[in-house]
Amino acid sequence: MKRILVTGSVGQIGSELTIYLRERYGNDNVVAGGRKTEPSKELRDSGPFEIVDCTDLEAVRKVTEKYQIDTIYHLAALLSAVAEGNPQLAWNVNINGLINVLEVAREYNCAVFTPSSIGAFGLTTPLDNTPQDTIQRPGTMYGVTKVSGELLCDYYHQKYGVDTRGVRYPGIISYVTPPGGGTTDYAVEIFYEAIKNKRYTCFLKKGTKLDMMYMPDALKAAVDLMEADASKLKHRNAFNVTAMSFAPEGIEAEVKKIIPEFTMDYDVDPLRQGIAESWPNYMDDSAAKEEWGWEPKYDLQEMSRDMIEKLRIKLKS
């Protein structure tokens, strides 16, 4: 039976992944670990919640032992723009946190899912149809921690046999919990603003193409990979996965189809624009397709329709 710990469970992905895992493996078998942000009522009421700071090795060990955890979905991390504001903290959380989780996994024989990101690439990477295995020289601390994390996970598998697996997520679009300071956040903000104010000021330039994915596909990717037959995996960690690729004007046009009064203008943030320009326009995710059957369900049109429908209910408008 699976006994799962989710770190970063109050974050954008964690808050939904925890519920998804609880529905799949039973509420009591999925422990939501969070640092200090209050969990939502749904998260708190549907199963165990524990304060876990992943930079504290003892804390990770204690919760793993207490619940006899066998699988850790390690989502606690700082996103790209926030990480640039405090690179030392980003290293501490993203790397020291990860190595603590890997150490505990080695000790207690746990499988580990760790997300990497489109941020693991940089300006010298081929940015069109970015290959699975290619140049990775990111120019951000977020990217440095993501590449290091990919390597660490490979290392713990090769050296200690820890069952580490992971994907390179693109920007994740969702309506439950907002993202916490990433470069791709505009693709979430646009929906909130379109519904509330019928207008949005975008912090990325026209023409800045990035890979994106709707949350249901991101959740499915994590669980499908963790349940995949290990003998079929050649890469294990850091699989490119994507569901759509668009620039700001592409999503603007899609929102306008549903909310015709919507308008968008631009006020470019140089930090996030620079980061976005160093990330892929679109990735080649054929390794994920071949090795564990990755197939996204939502394209730009389907995602936009569902986001607006769900957010209208959430925002009651």
Ligand code: SER
């Ligand atoms: N969504 C993330 C960010 O923008 C990318 O992994 O930081």
